[in-house]
Amino acid sequence: MTSLRERFTSDLKEAMKAGEKGKVGAIRLIQAALKEKDIEARGAGKGEATADEILGVLQKMIKQRQESIAIYDANNRPELADGERVEVAVISSYLPKQMSDDEVKAAIDKAITESGATAVKDMGKVIGILRGTYAGQMDFGKVSPMVKAALGG
Template sequence: MLRDDIKTATVTAMKAGDKDRTATLRLIGAKIKDRDIELRTSSKEVADDDLVTEVLQKMAKQRRESITMYVDGGREELADQERRELAVIDEFLPQMLSEEETKAAIADVKASIGADSIKDMGRVMAELKARHGAVLDMSMASALVKQSY
């Protein structure tokens, strides 16, 4: 399980004395615990690895946005810190579909649900998320779906 892999990596980083990696892994663990607490009051059931992947994807997205803002603001040292954190987060994320694989998935979904206009974009995106949610970059998929019409 992904959660166990993160705990093991945290212990390994602590024993190795890698403070940056340990801090990032502890941050990941804290975000996962926050999400667990959030789900206690919710009636929504989520598989454990899906929950961890969802948290990691959100954290990665936040890091990418921060890197862009820091670079634009001339704060390269902060951007470097975010890049290091992103590298650790990416280690635990599943391999994302390439652009070609995403295009193939979009074509498959469009054919299976009979989508033929931009009005069907919501249905196409919902089906893509249901089939490939953990390994699909939804922002790239959204742009490719728009291009396909």
């Protein structure tokens, strides 16, 4: 399997040849964010960003764009919202398949059992297990309240 970085480069070349401006722009944004992450890691004495860190960067980028879409829609700027939607679609294509709600609930139950969590104060342990096992496959902004509810919070 090729690495995500190699896939970004090859997809960028293909999009440029095909004249897909939206896709080219989105991939360039991804590469810029990765370069920034690598520089940050180098400053901390680490190497390049790992695959899990790259998935985290992609999820953060999607979240930022979804927030922008909501703002643009609220302010009647559909042309700007559409541009953000194109970027979300391109960025999402690099993430693993997202888990369904039922799969997320099953994963939460398994993580609670694994960690031995019994109360809301153990939520960090459960989230840690989920992040380690399912990085890029679930939206942790939505998962946190579900974990809290499962722990009786």
